[in-house]
Amino acid sequence: MSHHSGSYRNVAAIIALMLLVILAVVSLLPLIETNTWWIRYLDFPRLQFAIAMSIVLALYLALRGRPRPRDWIVLVGALCALAYQIYKLHPYSGLVNPVAVAQAECREGQSVRIMVANVKRRNESADVFLDQGLATDPDLLLVMETDAWWDERLASLSSRYRHQVQSIPDDHAFYGMHLFSKLELISPEFDFFFDAVTPTVVTQVRLPGGETVGFIGVHPRPPLAWSQSTTMRDAHLLQAALRARQSDVPTIVAGDFNAVPWERINRRAMRIGRLIDPRVGRGLYATYDTESILMSWPLDQILFQPQLTLQDFGTLPDFGSDHRAVVATLCHDAAAAQHAPELLADDLAQAEASIDAAR
Template sequence: MRAARFLVGLTLFVAVAASFLPLVETNVWWVRYLDFPRVQFAVALLVLTALLIATGGARRAWGLVAVVLGLAALGYHAYKLHPYTTLVAPMAEAEPVCAEGDRLDLMVANVQQSNETSEALFRMVEKVDPDVFVVLETDPWWDAALTEMDGRFPYKAQFVPEGEDTGAFGMHLLSRHPLIGSETIFYFGNDTPTILADIALPGGAPVQVVAVHPRPPLYWSQPTTMRDAHLLTAALEARASEAPTVVAGDLNAVPWERTLRRAMRIGELLDPRVGRGLYPTYDVQSWLMSWPLDQVLFEDRFALSKWLVLPSFGSDHAPVLAGLCLAPDLADRQNAPPLEAGDLEEAERSIAAARRMNE
């Protein structure tokens, strides 16, 4: 019993330390990865704290300290996660009825380059019938397969890596509505594109879609510098745009991360998950690694008519579908996060650091 109690207490101390370590301002990959599994940490802390109490560990001084720290860490996770429950008011106003000319249904799917089965995905696209389809991790195989969608989406912007095994992320933005203009930009290296597309809604209003897929932090070799700079650059694009803007893609970041929250404040972007739920999208093949990485964030000139995580189709990511309604008169009723002191300066520092890495 004593050995078991000690082992539980030691594991609890480790879980507490891992819970609070992301408070440190750093780009080190393994520290930032600890921000992802907050739900998993919360469950582990609850179980470990209960076990330590049940085995009598709380009757000893070190055990009591462990229990108090475990409860504090559990409270911290609850603080970080509670916005993604129904206990808070939704950040984005629901607008179930939208005029046809103001509607933009946008679907995001990371197809996973190693996945070469398109049938299930294409059947899903036919069923949900989005106006804009952002497809990530495409390659020459997927470029050829997506020609099947040309009749449904006559307008497109794309980047297709040349050859196979290049390590580059391909990206396609397919649209039912005309593209007023589009640009594929490589902010930090030629293997990670960002697509900026100005789209004309049927009612005539222009909107901007910023499609992004930053690289995740890589074990041992890549800190979060590039990813953070991509997210903050996308937010600055939204901030600078006169047209209502949507930032969509596999962001390789969870919504409660410090950098993504800063990006939302800079771009004045709404998160449909706030007040509605976690809606995890990755990894669909793992019950343990289950995080909301695929996102559609939008300015408060849009309301939300639908928000869905769609079934898996062979990729390690599940697609998401956001039904948006252009409704500028609802902006005052929505809760876009306000800019905080230091946000723009921190964005400039992050972007400068990424550029130095890319030199």
């Protein structure tokens, strides 16, 4: 090996080592309890960070061969960070048993099919979306980021869906919301938890067999660079979870959460609301961003309480939005042998603190 070749390899190994330091730090920063937008955003690309760390580790070992003693500190730190990423992501692999029990058969009149779609306000592929909705044929269709333009296009669904409610804010059009239902909606209302622009639809739904289930449709504000911490989003999700916890019927919480399933706040909301995530044991089912491989995260979710079992779950093909729609068929079964995650000692106190901060 020439002197120059050895120098290049040495420089490349040092760069790889520096990249490992950066990747380890950004992987572990979300352990800090904070609402700061950029730290909380680091929770989203855990899979991307894990892949990047694996590649850089392999590259370093290929360049260096045997690590130098002083490099071991960095390598051990990087391996710990990689192990942490795997720990956070492994529930969404096929390596664990699904929490949501699969139930192929359902007694007549006890099932409900749900479709959740963020159509993207500036997306004008309404025909593609409407065709997809008709082909999927859900009983409940939650549509988000609707505005007056989308309201006109969605009017064609009225013949199929006898029941519908909508909220279209005048100024903040990114938070319009429509709920269409073939099934009777009982006392549907839009609640604005902490501000006047992000509606949450809260209703009960009467199944054909006569049983009643709750439905809470959410679309909280995302963390935004410089201008928007996660305070409002976190409190929004926790308030929805508390509503589910207080419900006297089995409840579904669905929508564009603007949060990934493995985030601390999402896990707390699931424990508080006694909610089951069908992704656990089945896969990531990324829904956003349809235009980017690097930004590929499961933001759109359908969670449900243990008296509801899962008949099917999945995402639908791209229809022109930056989100894919997610769909699930659930069966009302009071005797279902499945369990929501257990409440931790400080969950309710932490939720109250988050809600107070948002107020």
